Amino acid sequence: MKSLLGNPVIQFILGSLIGGYMLLVGVTTRWTRVNQAVMEPFWRPNGGKLIGCIWHGRFSLIHKMWTFGPGIPRAKMLISHSREGGIVSHTARVVGAQVIRGSEAKKGKAKGGVEAMRQMARHIDGGGVIAMTPDGPRGPRMRVKRGPVQLAKLANAPLVAVTWASNNRIVFDKSWDHFVLPLPFGKGALVWGNPIAPPPMDASDADIEAVRLALEAEMNRIAAEADRIAGVPPIQPAPPRGEALVEAAETAPTS
Template sequence: MRPLRIPWIQASLAWVLASWMRLCFVTMRWSRENEAAAQAVWDQGGGVLCVFWHSRLSLAPGAWPLDRAQPVKGLISLSADGEFLAKAMARVGFPAVRGSSANKDKAAQAKGGSQALRDGLRQLKVGGLAITPDGPRGPAGVMAEGLGVMARMSGAPVVLMGLSCNPAIRLNSWDQAILPLPFGRAAIVWDVVAWPEGGETAAVLADWTERLNAAEARADALVGAGRN
C-alpha cells in the first residue's frame, strides 16, 4: 500500500507540509511585479480564475493576499496524492474543490470531471478558483482544455501567476516541482487575461501558455533562479 493512502500518514504529512510552507512564507523576501493589474481584479470582487503551473503549487498560497483578494478554493484531483494536497492547502487557507484524476476508470474520471466543473463554476460566482492547468498528471507546461471551458462559461477574469523562489529543492516528480526553503527570495509576477469573444480554444490557450511562461521566467529572473 502506498503511504499516502494511509489516513494517519496522509494527515501527518499534510500538517508537516503546511507548517513548512507557513515558515517559508513568513521568512522569504517577496518581490512583486504588475500587482496593479491583479489589484483591479481584487477590487471588483466576484469570480476569478487563478492560474499557475503545477510545479509552483507550493508557492501559490503565499502569493495570494487573503487580506485583499477574493477567497480562493483550489481545484485538486480525486487521487490519494490530491487528498494529501487538499489537506495541506486547507491548513494554509485554501480549501479544495475536488476534480477528476488520471483514473483508469474512465466512467469515474468523467463523473469526477463533471462534478468538478459544476462545483468550480459555482465557486466562481462568489470568489476565486485556483487551477494548475497542467495538473494533476501533465504533461508539464501544457494547458488542458478544462481551463478554457471554465473561463468561457464563467466569464471570470483569469489571473496568471508566474511564481519562483531561490533557494529551493527541486523534486524528482513529473513536473519537477519546487519546494521553497526558508529565508530565501520569492517572486510573483501577475498577468491578467480574459476569454475573448469568439475565441478559439487552441489559440487562446497557446497565448495564455506563452504569457504564463513569460511571467514565470520573469519571476525566476527576479530571484536569480535558473530555468530548466
C-alpha cells in the same frame, strides 16, 4: 506505502505539517513583487470573477499569490482525487484556501471532473475565485490543457497567470513537473501575469485554442521572469504531447 498514504489520519498529519512548512517559507523569504496591481482589484469585496493559474511544479506557494481575510473573496483550489491530492487538500486548508476535488477521467474511469467543473462555475458565480494547475495532474509540464479555458468560458471569468521563484530551492528534475521545493530564508519573486479574457459563449474550437495558447505563453513568460529575478536557471516546458510521442518513437530502440 500507498496504503499508508491513503489513510485519512496520515493524510491529515502530513498535509498539516506541509502546510505549516509552506507558511514558514512564505514569511521568511524576501520577496520582490511584480505586477501585483493587476490582482489587487480582485482582493476587494465583489472584486469580480477570476481563475488563477499556476504550473503544477510551483503549486506549493500559491497562497502567496492571493490574500486572505474578512471581506476578501473566498479562494478554492482544484485538487485531484489521488492519494497525494488528499494530502494537498489538508495543506491547502492550512494556508487558508478551500478545495474542490476532481480530475479528468483516466482509462475511461470517471474522476469527478465534470462535477468539479460545475462546482467551480457555481463558486465563481457566487463571488469566489478558483486556482488551477493547467498542466496537472499528469502533464506535459508547463503545457496548458483546455480545462481552464473551458471553465473561463462557462463562468465568463478572466484567466490570470501567477508564479513564484526562489533562489533557495530544490528542483526535483526527475519528476514530470520538475517540482520546486522552496527552502526558508531565501530571496525570491512573486509575479502576476496580465489578465486574459475568456472566450465568448459561442466560441469555436479555434477561439478556445487561441485563448489556451495565450494563457500558456503568459504562464511561461512570467515563470521565466520569476526565475530571472531570483537568479536561478529557468525551468523549461516539456514538448507538447504530440511532439513528445513522436520524439519517444524516434528514440525507441529497434529490434
